[in-house]
Amino acid sequence: xxxxxxxxxxxxxxxxxxxxxxxxxxxxxxxxxxxxxxxxxxxxxxxxxxxxxxxxxxxxxxxxxxxxxxxxxxxxxxxxxxxxxxxxxxxxxxxxxxxxxxxxxxxxxxxxxxxxxxxxxxxxxxxxxxxxxxxxxxxxxxxxxxxxxxxxxxxxxxxxxxxxxxxxxxxxxxxxxxxxxxxxxxxxxxxxxxxxxxxxxxxxx
Numbered sequence: 001x002x003x004x005x006x007x008x009x010x011x012x013x014x015x016x017x018x019x020x021x022x023x024x025x026x027x028x029x030x031x032x033x034x035x036x037x038x039x040x041x042x043x044x045x046x047x048x049x050x051x052x053x054x055x056x057x058x059x060x061x062x063x064x065x066x067x068x069x070x071x072x073x074x075x076x077x078x079x080x081x082x083x084x085x086x087x088x089x090x091x092x093x094x095x096x097x098x099x100x101x102x103x104x105x106x107x108x109x110x111x112x113x114x115x116x117x118x119x120x121x122x123x124x125x126x127x128x129x130x131x132x133x134x135x136x137x138x139x140x141x142x143x144x145x146x147x148x149x150x151x152x153x154x155x156x157x158x159x160x161x162x163x164x165x166x167x168x169x170x171x172x173x174x175x176x177x178x179x180x181x182x183x184x185x186x187x188x189x190x191x192x193x194x195x196x197x198x199x200x201x202x203x204x205x
Contacts, residue, residue, distance in 0.1 A: 011044025014103050016185065016197040017133060021045060025131070025181070025199075030098040035087055035122060036105030040066040047074050054097075056085035088117040095127045104195075107137035109162035111150035123176055128204035131181065137161040138196035140186045157192035164196060177203045 001009070010018065020026055030051065034043050037055030039062045046053045047070075057063050067079040085091060087105065100122055109115035126132055139145060139153070145163070146154040152162050172178050178200040186196040 009045065009048055012041040013045055014042055014135060016135060016199075017042055017101060017103065018045075020133065020199065026051075026099055031096065031127075032099045032101065033092070033097045033125070035090070035100055035102045037066065037082065037101075038062045040069060040082075042101055042103055047077065053077070053081070055082040056087070056090065058084065058086055060084050088114065088121055090121045090125055092125045094124055095130075096125045098127050098130045099133070100126055100130070101133045103133070103135040105136065106134060107161040107163065109151070111152070112162070113150070115151065115162055115164075115168075119172070119176075123202065126202050128202060130202050132178065132198070132200045132202065134164075134198040134200070135195060137163050138186060138194050139163040139165045140184070140194055140196055141188045142194040143191060155193050157189075159193070161193075164198075169198065172198075172200065179203060 026032070028049070028051065032046055032051055032053045034040070034053070034055040037043060037057050038059065040055060043053055043055060055066065063082055063084050066082050070077050070079050070082060083091070102122060106115060106118060109118060122132060137155070142163070144156045148154055148160060152160055154160055169184065180199070181201050182197070182199040184196060184198060186194050188194050
């Protein structure tokens with residue numbers, strides 16, 4: 001397979017999500033939501049392989065482009081599976097999805113309260129024993145970040161982000177009954193920012 005063919009098959013998928021695919025951790029019959037899907041970079045592999053996928057994003061232009069891609073290349077998928085929505089108020093029923101992807105989204109929370117509003121929605125719509133994949137900015141291994149307010153920080157790269165931390169990760173496990181499928185993994189990018197990946201199983205309560 002050429003590089004071009006591989007790119008067309010996988011899309012610009014998050015490497016840590018690809019790791020889960022290659023480990024066989026995502027069942028072929030899973031109902032998948034990409035929460036914060038953008039133009040669908042993490043959905044191409046799943047679309048190419050006939051997974052039951054949905055996507056939401058707050059950016060209308062991104063959803064419009066994704067719907068164009070769906071109509072042009074995956075016409076057997078209904079375009080209305082991919083909608084403009086806010087993560088703190090999702091239009092799905094309880095326990096509707098088996099696997100939720102939320103990559104590079106939650107660090108745009110405006111406060112810790114806003115973060116938990118979004119997390120509560122992801123928890124609500126995830127099936128028992130389902131998987132939640134999160135990748136977001138964190139303070140793990142980060143130096144030189146300046147606190148703004150409500151869990152948001154000014155980072156050395158000039159951006160402003162809500163940062164997940166060890167306390168929040170512990171709260172997810174203790175209060176929401178999630179367990180880690182993978183160890184917490186953090187990449188430090190030249191001491192400018194840190195990105196942490198969580199792969200979590202929601203235990204049946």
